[in-house]
Amino acid sequence: MRLLAGVLAWALAFAPVVVQAKSVFAHFMVGNTKSFVLNDWVQEIAYAKAARIDAFALNIAYDDYVTQLQLPLAFSAAEAVGFKLFFSFDYAGNGPWPKSEVISMISYYAASSAYFQYNGKPFVSTFEGPERSEDWTDIKASTGCFFIPDWSSLGAKDAWALGTADGLFSWEGWPNGPNNVSTYGDASYFMYLDGAPYMAPISPWFYTNMPGYNKNWLWRGDDMWFDRWQQLIVGELQPEFVQIISWNDYGERQDLRYPFGPEYGKAPYNYVKNMPHDGWRQFLPFVIELWKTGTATVETEGITAWFRPNPATACSDGGTTGNTATQLQLEFQPQEIVQDKVFYSALLGSDATVTVFIGGRSIPGDWSNKPYGNVGVFHGSVNTGGAGGNVIVRITRGGSTVMETSGKGAISAGCANGLTNFNAYVDAGTGGSSGKKTPKAIKDLVPIAGTGVNEFVKLCEFTCKYAYCPEAACTATKFGDAIELPDPTGVIAYPAEGKSAAFGGLCRFACNLGYCPEDLCSLVEKPTYEGDVSPFVQPACTSGTATGDLQGLCSYACNWGFCPIHACTCLSTGPLHLPTPEQEGDIKTAVTTDGSPDYGLCLFACSRGYCPKPCFVPPKLPVLSPDPGNDGDSIGYTLLSVLSDYTLVRMWASASDEVEDALAEQTCSVGKRATYRRHASRHGVTTRDLEKRASDPCLHSTVAALLGSPKLVSMLVGLYRGNPIPGVALGVSQLPGYATSVMTNTFINGLSTASN
Template identity: 50%
Template sequence: MGAFIIALALLGPTAVSAKSVFAHFMVCNTANFTETDWRTQIGLTQTAKIDAFALNMAKDEATTKAQLPSAFTAAEALQFKLFFSFDYAGNGDWNKATVTGMVNQRRASAAYFKYNSKPSVSSFGGPASGADWKNIKTAIGCYFIPGWPSLGAKTALEVAGGVADGLFSWDAWPSGSRSMITYPDASYFNFLSSKKYMALVSPWFYTNLPGYEKNWPWRGDSFWVDRWNHLISGEFQPEFFQIISWNDYGESHYIAPLDDSQYAAFTTGRASYNYVINKPHNGWRELLPYFITLWKTRTASIMQESIVSWYRQHPKGACSSGNTTGNTASQLQVEVAPSVTVQDEICFAAPLGSAATVSVTIGGVAVAATWNVVPTGGVGIYSGSAPTGGRTGTVIITLARSGTTIVQITGWPISPTCTNGLNNYNAYVGSMWGVSITARSPTLAVSKMKCARGFGANGFAGLCEWRCAHGYCPEAASFGTKPIGYTLSGLSPAYDGLCAFVCARDYCPSTACSYTKGTTDCVAVFVIGGMHSLEWCLLFKSLFTKKVSNRASVS
């Protein structure tokens, strides 16, 4: 994997009993499914090393009653797992008696996913019905992990006297031109304590369905690989991952094969055109066996080298945006032009057994291609990018070693011509496998790696990059006799530990730190991921206000 990456919020190791990976599955798309279709979908999921489908179901959908028998029959035959995820946002709140009856009907199935011997149940939205879950849990003894993203971690945990056994945040995409960060994950870990966290990971987001009042992309580009690396190597380890999604084609984050029987959303959502056609995403799925194995066991093997690439097939200013905005006011975000959010670049990732060079041509013209993440020891998933510079034409990506091509992919061309004159912000994903190699694994397990490169947003960026390269861990740092640093007056106390460490080593940036002690409070804490300033302040205070004497001995 890449240089050992740690988020800003460094927490102590979390005990893990049984890590599991789920894929968010839209049951509403299965109106035309047969049991054979379910078997096919499940088989692909098992190849990707996903443990279960989280079956998303809105109230009163005909597909739910019609398809659950086939789904469970197929899952039982293939020894796969399923669990219910009740969607309260689609058609309103579920009736608690209906929920109880559905879980009781399927809980005895060998295919129903259980945690600590309890049938697992999830939900999306519906915190106002939180009290219903007290009755539901009493009736069926389920393990309940809701997604109540409108509340934030602290408030969600207080719903109905703490009815949730764990939480997931649905904060799976970056905002604006910012790359993905793990601050929201840190918030959940801080407030959840002994309760379990389900982290979300998603490869992309673009939706243009006016019938559902949805029309925006969020920044994607490198963050499928970045998100896995951040959460695999972070100090805090979630109990569960949920991939968003297996088959939500309307939001462009599907990793299942293209399937024209599942495109009803483009009709009901009154889409101007189907932006999924000729946009396969299979290559993202092909990276999962390595990432999932690495997360669960802390090591993994490469047995066949390959290349996966993804990019938008139009320069971002080629055609009309079609009233698409970057970000969305519906999620309390400042809307910007899509060109601010998206990037004109070719992204690529390659599972390799040893170092290789990468080159990219667009329309026969070579463009600069670089690896942005190189695995420790040379074994693992390399990832990088190449700016398109607005060029158009056929895309060819080549991996070579010692002057010999080991794998090459020819992707669909980038074109200045758009369907219906509208820019399509969905991604084309291509992949190509090379020859099999003798199995190779990283020389170090993830658990034995040390921090080599840090990252942070806003004022934390330089501080995190500098201190991580020097091996700083806030809970265990030791200092020499140089003056200790303090946070500038008015800034968040999140800076306290960072300034104390870096200033003692002659790096004391005037934008955040000072050798003179000031006053920090909650007023200046910025808003990240839609969370309230006060909640971020409480989080950062609990994580970073531990003081360390400037007379501590040098380690």
């Protein structure tokens, strides 16, 4: 997921950046490989090699047993075929990594022939973790690694100022609001890194609906996969590394592979089923070669098309928002962000005609972007116009079909569980061989069209036509041969009074060519805006309100940019007011007293010291101490506790044999996982909580087996009856984690039997 970016660069132009080598990586979620065997890794690596990807960035969360199981398989598979891997330590998923374990992991795996090296140093990245930046002084000294973290929550300036990184990776891969992807984030990193290596992000899509992880939003995808590659290939600012986000994070549908593994995140419906994304890999060999070398050959022609299976307003949005208040973004309704279109890209050796068929209805297509010399990737889209049915995109020349997509995907007003699916269906097809090479090296092309954001749109649209499209202020959208300039007027212009100094270069260029908008430019030098807020940042909410019990909460939170549209009404927008820091303490959960949804308002406010009604911070659950009279063969503590509709089973590694036997008898995933954790702990692997929904049949059978232990149940009797938890109802049926009759009866019967 993308994190809140800092202030963007204001600089107008940069000298071209020359890099020694270029590499393309794909972010790979190891946590999504629970069921992998060696052949699964072999297959994924084969797909990546075919796409010309140089390495997987292995996202690994701290204390995740899947990591311990899968890393040996991953490196074995990669070593066998000459593929590369490197670690991206996830400091957000399960909390920060201990310094000693990071050193141990790098030291052990860096010796593998499959570990990616940069200038002879093991290459290491992170997902967040700037609060542990000081650890990396010792980690680098011990391992000799090259360190290029993602600390996007701080922004480029503050992340680089920490002084421990060798370069930076930006997670700013998606546009904010109803806009297309831009290069402003890249420009900021280039300015502050001042020549140090930069790893740029690229992603094809983003949609997630996993309430279990408090995630339910989308960012605009649409043309993004094509647009972003164009920016990287032809842009003046050339990063040394590009990381695709992601290979397999299918919960956020930013993936390039068909989903594998179980459903998770308490998703209200399966929005990934029968929704392939593999077609987005089809042109990677061509565009990666073009980015690396400036030229490439069209070996085989192909067509890739993508679309959403439901119109944006076909059914309920299920609470999904465009943007997310969790990152202090101004939220929109989804239909304000996404476009009801069929998008398509074709890799061609010469121009051709495109036609889209939806349910048999023919819609003439067009190319919004054609490559220079008509050799390369063409791109376009058509409005669906309310049409439904199977979608086919066909390429023809001279009336004859060259190729078309499979037509297996369809658009429908019918929705699974009555919820609009904002995921993308990606289809593809191939044609014959071409063997045509791009007619001109990319370095010889210049911008011939572009745009900007906020007040920069007009000036950027004018100046980019004439090859002046500074990436810190504008985003180029088309490239080709330079267009002849209008006769210069000799006018010298400046930013208009109160405008940002970032208008300076644009005004000088445009006014000298006869276009001089008075609201932005002045022929007399005037005082400019010198504040701390970049003129390229999208506005945030600065005040808001609500009705009923949430009024006070919304008034407080919206002032700091946290203004969820399903609870609050934003009254004004402007530069973000940075929120007060979270107070020291351990407030991880805050809810409404009646259980009604608050969309994160209570946690946001309570963690900052403002916790009015109807908010409630649940008390910490007590911990049962180990039994000192059992010579080390104690249960330690085994606690069935209640948090929302989850049950947590927490166990010491020294749990008694009877409890271990009860777990070992369980063939379901909960029993297996708990047993694995216990055995792993005996070999130095830190254990963590075992978590599963209370209504899950697998957990039901595991808990039933655990309740067969008289010692365990006697402890639970004392916990729930003799020593009630403050703030939690005594009646088991009132505990939310045991709301189902099956779980309640199992628990009560077990307690009754044991207490007798």
